[in-house]
Amino acid sequence: MTKTKPAGVLGARALNRATLARQLLLSRSPMSAEDAVGHLVGLQAQNVKPPYYALAARLDGFTPEALSRPMADRTVARLVTMRSTIHTHTADDCLTLRPLVQSARDRELRVFRKGLAGVDLDRLAAHARELVEAEPRTMGQLREALLKVWPDADPQSLSVAARCKLPLVQITPRGLWGRSGQVTLTTAEHWLGRPAEPAPAPDDTVLRYLAAFGPASVKDMQAWAGLTRLREVFERLRPRLLTFHDDNGVELFDLPDAPRPDPDTPAPPRFLPEFDNLLLSHADRGRVVPPEHRGRHWQGNIAYRTFLVDGFLAGLWRLDEHALVVEPFGRLDDRRRGELVAEGERMLGVMHPQGTYDIRFGAVRE
Structure with missing residues (x-):
């Protein structure tokens, strides 16, 4: 006999079905590949193929060309955002989410401060921008050019600094299905043909995260974004959200109108790629x-x-x-x-x- 959960408590199966529904894995969605990338707030993409398999598991009628086409048309692109990892994002998110997580990229650079002794990071960012916007470059080519200006710096630290200070997009044909190409970089603004936008209010991104990954705790959101100190954002949003608890008593936030299917809803099998966001986007992954x-x-x-x-x-x-x-x-x-x-x-x-x-x-x- 199944025990009834107390009101306001979501067990592992309830969280599982809610998350699968929002991840388009409980039933496949008819939305376009580009719309799905936006809804999911990006797809982790250290390798080229995982985003394609991720969408194949989630979308009805998907073909690899459905993602290759917007990537070739520059309405979707690949760059470092959350957790300092490469994600496939819509062009709009490339130009907004990267500014949102810039503080985390700046903190990342502290690890490399010894190798960057004497390097003016603002000057490095400006010089690296000139280089890659004049001509897309591989990371090795960029590193060699930066070493000419800062010959005493650690080469690896210089390339990490360029990646952290600038929104560097991997240009096509890298990322296209069935095509090959080494990683060649330019800025998101140059590749997409428009300037970066101001970082969105974290409130908006919290709501998007809950729509794609909720119900979720503050720590879940922080694990996904690679950001800290988001508690005050959730508190500001609390009047607009529902709250629950998991089996361990952790407070979970959610959108009032988001799907929370019955825990006994059938969940069909799904084949997922390596680094699928479903398995990476919560501090507590027990829901999956x-x-x-x-x-x-x-x-x-x-x-x-x-x-x-x-x-x-x-x-x-x-x-x-x-x-x-x-x-x-x-x-x-x-x-x-x-x-x-x-x-x-x-x-x-x-x-x-x-x-x-x-x-x-x-x-x-x-």
Whole structure:
């Protein structure tokens, strides 16, 4: 018999279904790729392919061209924003969210202060801007040019300073599906053809975060954004929000009209890329990662491709030359295996329509 949760308490399954609904993973959305990137407030994109797989899991009718096209048209771009990691963002968010997290990028530079002794960071930013706007450059080319001005500085620290001080976009063909290209950089303003806008009020970004990741705590939002001291923003917004608690008594905030499906709502299996935002955007990831699987989708700084069963992390997957290999963390019954095979066939049909792949189950990762 299922115990009834006290009023105002959201257990792991309730949080799971609410988050999946907002992440477009409970049922696929008909929205465009560009609109989905905006709704999700960006997609983590250390590598080129993950944003494409992320949208394939979330959107009805998605094809890789649906993301490649706006990227080629410069309405979507790749740059460092939250948590000092590369994200795929809409052009509007490139020009606003980066200013919002600039304070975190400035703090990051403190780690490199020894290698930047004697370097005027404002002058470095101005010189680096001139260089990459005159001609897009690789990080190695930019580093060499900066070393000519500051020969005694640490080369790596100079390139980190340029990345932290400027909104450097990775220009295409890097980021396009099926295309290759080394990382070549210019500023967001130069690439997108318009000036950066003032940073949005953090209040607006908190509301967007809750729409995509809520219900959530202050620490959840801070973990996602890589920012600190957001408590006062949540307090300012409190009259406009609902509040709940999780099973551990942590206060959660939410939008009044956001979806909070019944915890027993069916959650179909989904194949997610490495570094999917679903697994990275909360301080407490128990809403998606069961305690017994905590840490199993990471090794060092490497994240694995994962799949969900009943809405929760349930194993890893990979593409071999001619096979989609599914490696569950525990035993799956015939019904679950059949659902995963059907979802795998769909994913392969969307992402690799010209390929021929078998689907096989690897050893169970006990």
